[in-house]
Structure formats: C-alpha cells, structure tokens
Amino acid sequence: xxPYDPSAFPPFAVTVDLVVLTVRHHALCALSVRRGxxxxxxxxxxxxGFVRADEDLxxxxxxxxxxxxxxxxxxxxxxxxxxxxxxxxxxxxMRVVSxxxxxxxxxxxxxxxxxxARSARWAPVDTLLAENGQDHAGDTAxxxxxxxxxxxxxxxxxxxxxxxxxxxTAFCPPEFTVGELRRVYEAVWGVALDPRNFHRKVTxxxxxxxxxxxxxxxQGGRPAQLFRAGGATLLNPPMLRPEV
Amino acid sequence: xxPYDPSAFPPFAVTVDLVVLTVRHHALCALSVRRGxxxxxxxxxxxxGFVRADEDLxxxxxxxxxxxxxxxxxxxxxxxxxxxxxxxxxxxxMRVVSxxxxxxxxxxxxxxxxxxARSARWAPVDTLLAENGQDHAGDTAxxxxxxxxxxxxxxxxxxxxxxxxxxxTAFCPPEFTVGELRRVYEAVWGVALDPRNFHRKVTxxxxxxxxxxxxxxxQGGRPAQLFRAGGATLLNPPMLRPEV
DNA sequence: GATCTTAGTCGTCTGCCTGACGATAATCAG
DNA sequence: CTGATTATCGTCAGGCAGACGACTAAGATC
Numbered sequence: 001x002x003p004y005d006p007s008a009f010p011p012f013a014v015t016v017d018l019v020v021l022t023v024r025h026h027a028l029c030a031l032s033v034r035r036g037x038x039x040x041x042x043x044x045x046x047x048x049g050f051v052r053a054d055e056d057l058x059x060x061x062x063x064x065x066x067x068x069x070x071x072x073x074x075x076x077x078x079x080x081x082x083x084x085x086x087x088x089x090x091x092x093x094m095r096v097v098s099x100x101x102x103x104x105x106x107x108x109x110x111x112x113x114x115x116x117a118r119s120a121r122w123a124p125v126d127t128l129l130a131e132n133g134q135d136h137a138g139d140t141a142x143x144x145x146x147x148x149x150x151x152x153x154x155x156x157x158x159x160x161x162x163x164x165x166x167x168x169t170a171f172c173p174p175e176f177t178v179g180e181l182r183r184v185y186e187a188v189w190g191v192a193l194d195p196r197n198f199h200r201k202v203t204x205x206x207x208x209x210x211x212x213x214x215x216x217x218x219q220g221g222r223p224a225q226l227f228r229a230g231g232a233t234l235l236n237p238p239m240l241r242p243e244v
Numbered sequence: 245x246x247p248y249d250p251s252a253f254p255p256f257a258v259t260v261d262l263v264v265l266t267v268r269h270h271a272l273c274a275l276s277v278r279r280g281x282x283x284x285x286x287x288x289x290x291x292x293g294f295v296r297a298d299e300d301l302x303x304x305x306x307x308x309x310x311x312x313x314x315x316x317x318x319x320x321x322x323x324x325x326x327x328x329x330x331x332x333x334x335x336x337x338m339r340v341v342s343x344x345x346x347x348x349x350x351x352x353x354x355x356x357x358x359x360x361a362r363s364a365r366w367a368p369v370d371t372l373l374a375e376n377g378q379d380h381a382g383d384t385a386x387x388x389x390x391x392x393x394x395x396x397x398x399x400x401x402x403x404x405x406x407x408x409x410x411x412x413t414a415f416c417p418p419e420f421t422v423g424e425l426r427r428v429y430e431a432v433w434g435v436a437l438d439p440r441n442f443h444r445k446v447t448x449x450x451x452x453x454x455x456x457x458x459x460x461x462x463q464g465g466r467p468a469q470l471f472r473a474g475g476a477t478l479l480n481p482p483m484l485r486p487e488v
Numbered sequence: 489g490a491t492c493t494t495a496g497t498c499g500t501c502t503g504c505c506t507g508a509c510g511a512t513a514a515t516c517a518g
Numbered sequence: 519c520t521g522a523t524t525a526t527c528g529t530c531a532g533g534c535a536g537a538c539g540a541c542t543a544a545g546a547t548c
Contacts, residue, residue, distance in 0.1 A: 010297035011255035014341050053254035053339065057330040084328040084343050086301040095297065097258050099328050197507065199526065221524025222514040441536065465495025466543040
C-alpha cells in the first residue's frame with residue numbers, strides 16, 4: 001500500500017471544541033474561555049484545541065476537557081460527540097474543521113484555564129447566546145468564530161436528550177434528590193414542572209433511580225430521599241417537555 | 245492576523261462518507277460501491293471522497309451524492325450530517341477524518357458509479373452488516389475501513405428519527421398512500437404494524453399528510469387515497485416503535 | 489358474473505399515562 | 519408554637535395506543 005500523494009487532497013487542521021454544560025443557581029450555564037490571541041482576541045469562545053496526530057477524536061475531547069476543567073469523563077460527567085463544523089470561512093487564518101463535543105457535568109468548583117482563572121468562566125447560555133447585535137459591552141459580545149452556533153446546537157441537543165434518556169442525572173452529584181433532579185429539568189428546559197407529577201414519573205420509571213437509603217435536608221423543608229442514577233439510559237416512555 | 249504555523253498542528257485529510265438509505269422490495273437498503281484500489285481493493289464500501297479546499301462539508305456531501313447517484317438533495321431526498329470518525333488507525337495509509345452524512349431517498353432506478361454500474365449497488369443493510377466473521381464469500385465480506393460502524397450508526401439514526409419526525413416520507417415518492425408509508429416504517433423497523441392503528445395515527449396527526457385528492461390502486465386491492473408530505477417536521481406525540 | 493383475494497378505511501373498547509390539583513408529612517426559622 | 523418550605527401520596531378526568539371487528543372497493547379467478 002502506497003501512501004497518499006500529499007498533493008491529491010487539501011490539508012486541513014482538525015480541532016475539537018467543547019460545549020460544557022452545567023446547572024448553577026437554577027440556570028443552564030456553559031464554560032467559556034477568553035481568547036488570548038487573534039483572531040477574536042479578548043472575546044469569549046468555547047474551549048478546544050488541535051487534535052494530535054496519534055489520538056482519537058474522543059480522546060482529544062477528553063484531554064481538552066481535563067486540561068480546561070480538571071474534569072475527567074467517567075467521573076460523573078457525560079461526553080459525546082455533537083457535530084462537525086467545516087465552513088471554509090469559519091477561521092480566517094486557514095481551513096479548520098472542528099469536531100464539537102458535548103459535556104454534561106455536575107455543578108463544579110470554579111473553572112481553571114491552564115492556571116489563569118480570569119480567562120475561564122461559567123456563563124448562563126441565555127447570556128452567551130444573546131447576540132442581539134447591540135450593546136455588546138465586553139462580556140456580552142457574541143462568541144468567537146461560529147461558537148455561538150455550536151453552543152446553540154449543544155444546548156438543543158441537551159434539551160432534547162434529557163427527554164428520552166436519563167442524561168439529566170449527569171448534571172447531578174452522585175447522590176441527589178428528586179427535587180434536585182427536577183430543578184435540573186426546569187433549568188435546562190426553562191419551564192416549571194409540577195413536583196408531584198414529576199415525582200410520580202421518575203420514581204415510577206424502572207431503572208431510572210435507585211434509592212440509596214439516605215435522606216437529606218440540604219434543600220430545606222421535609223427530608224428527601226437520596227437516589228443514585230440507575231442503570232437505564234433510555235426512558236420509555238420519555239419525559240414530556242411542556243409546550244412552549 | 246498571521247497564518248498558522250504549519251508545523252504547529254498535524255495535517256489531516258478530511259473526507260465525507262455517505263450512508264444512502266432507501267426502501268426496496270420491503271427491505272431497508274444502503275448504497276455501496278466496490279473499491280477499485282487498495283486498501284480493501286475489491287471490497288464494498290460506502291460512497292465518499294475528499295472535501296475540497298473551498299467547499300463546506302454539506303456541499304461536499306451533496307456533490308458526492310450527485311456524482312454517485314445523480315440524486316440531488318431538495319429533490320425529495322433528505323441529507324443530514326451523521327457523525328465524524330477519526331480513529332488514527334481507520335485508514336492504513338494516513339490520518340483521515342471522515343464526516344459521515346445520512347441520506348434518505350425514495351426507491352431509485354439502478355445506481356450509477358461514475359458510469360461503472362457494476363461497481364455500485366443497493367444491498368439490504370442486514371446483509372451489509374452481517375459481519376459474522378465466517379463464510380465471507382465475496383459479496384458478504386464486511387465493509388471496508390470502519391464503514392460497517394458508520395452504516396450501523398446511520399441505520400440507527402434513521403430508525404429513531406422516523407419515530408419523532410416526518411422523515412419517513414423522504415423514503416416515499418412525491419405522492420404516496422398510507423399503506424406505502426406504513427411499509428416504509430415496517431421495512432426500516434423490521435416489524436409489522438397494525439394497518440388500522442397506523443392509519444388512524446398518521447391521518448390524525450396534523451401537518452403530517454396532505455391529501456392530494458387522487459387515488460391509486462398500484463398496490464392492488466381497494467383504491468387508496470394519495471397524500472403528499474405536510475409541512476410538519478416534528479411528530480408530537482411520536483410514532484411508537486413496538487418493543488423488540 | 490359470482491366468488492375470492494387483497495388492501496384500505498371507519499369504529500369500538502380497554503388500559504395506561506399524563507396533567508391538574510387536593511391533602512398530608514417532616515423539617516427549619518422565628 | 520406558628521408559618522414557610524419542601525417532599526410525598528392520592529384522586530380524577532381526558533387523551534392516546536393496542537387489540538380487533540366490520541365494511542368497502544378494486545382486481546383475479548373460475
């Protein structure tokens with residue numbers, strides 16, 4: 001087998017970009033980092049970086065995730081490929097194809113960006129996506145490159161995926177209450193859910209939740225049972241997202 | 245803005261591969277082409293090719309689709325990005341990242357592969373995916389590269405997507421009957437559906453089907469109403485896929 | 489032309505799930 | 519002790535899906 005003729009195809013740079021979502025203060029937030037160099041210097045962007053010559057795409061995503069947040073997948077967080085973005089003009093310097101990945105993580109301590117805490121932050125996705133074109137004073141400027149599109153796609157994926165899978169538990173700590181899980185759904189969907197119907201639904205779906213036996217009052221009020229995520233990954237029938 | 249330092253990142257070849265699905269003879273079939281050169285010479289593979297320097301990923305997919313089948317998207321067929329595959333070992337020659345796309349098309353005339361009809365065919369996906377490791381006499385050998393995985397992912401995407409979207413109509417000609425649409429679901433899911441409940445469901449879902457006024461007896465039996473696909477893309481509530 | 493076969497279409501019934509919402513339980517703050 | 523807060527259980531009505539009976543309208547066969 002002869003190698004490819006290098007002149008037979010155009011060379012591309014391949015990167016991974018990360019949409020890292022979490023729920024903080026009852027709002028869906030995404031991790032963003034401040035760009036230190038042009039283009040888009042000083043603007044917020046999604047974390048990411050080049051894929052190395054010897055690593056798989058998911059390995060590259062996991063490595064970038066660990067570098068940016070200290071988070072390891074398989075440690076409660078969920079990592080999956082989202083989509084690939086390859087518009088010829090998406091990077092003004094050269095042809096870059098970016099394989100975006102989606103990460104769902106529990107509420108974390110402050111992010112770190114290679115030791116520079118000022119250059120990484122959690123921001124509500126509503127804020128990051130509010131590209132209203134006016135009044136872009138610093139922190140409200142649109143994300144660099146096409147990262148606004150990528151983030152929007154990631155948010156939409158997360159919103160639909162918690163309907164029919166148990167992925168919402170990836171936003172929760174290892175042990176959580178039904179109320180905490182409900183607040184995850186409410187934050188991701190941006191709606192209010194009936195606590196009684198939600199409780200009936202999630203506790204009645206086999207394999208979704210496993211009681212640990214403990215209780216907690218960390219949310220105030222009557223003590224609530226603690227649960228772990230069950231083995232089921234697909235919810236059948238799914239959780240229903242209220243209309244609009 | 246200075247260009248990237250070419251030594252700062254490894255160069256990749258980027259390709260698009262196509263999972264083109266259709267329903268023929270009551271079976272879900274995929275388009276495959278015979279490889280004319282090493283590696284995997286003589287083996288069946290998914291159609292695809294290099295992304296050009298000045299085209300977007302979806303443009304490259306549409307171009308390859310037209311080259312391989314004469315089919316144009318927006319002409320009844322549906323084209324969407326599927327996933328990206330970038331294992332360092334997936335091509336023995338060099339580092340290739342492939343952005344797979346999924347195409348759903350009505351039953352087409354015989355495929356053409358750059359004029360060489362013998363090197364392209366429709367094959368039932370069950371046959372293409374039957375990598376039982378034994379008795380691989382010619383036509384039943386596993387697909388080249390990781391195309392078996394890509395095809396399996398595409399089939400799974402199609403199977404789940406017709407549950408909650410009106411995409412099944414992409415497998416049908418412009419005008420079709422409820423029975424023809426039901427046979428699409430039966431072929432894609434590999435199950436039998438109750439004709440009466442199916443009829444009630446699809447005709448009762450607003451925006452799914454629009455009657456054209458005509459009827460046909462091309463399936464034999466009593467004449468059936470003809471429909472076009474309605475404007476709705478999302479089915480709510482979804483079609484339910486029977487267990488197992 | 490009578491009959492059979494094949495599809496298509498309309499109804500009925502029953503059980504399950506969901507949304508709306510009342511009621512009760514258990515903790516904490518004053 | 520009282521009120522606020524959250525958790526949890528129950529009830530009821532409406533909607534939808536699965537099972538399946540009944541009828542319709544064409545071509546095929548004798």
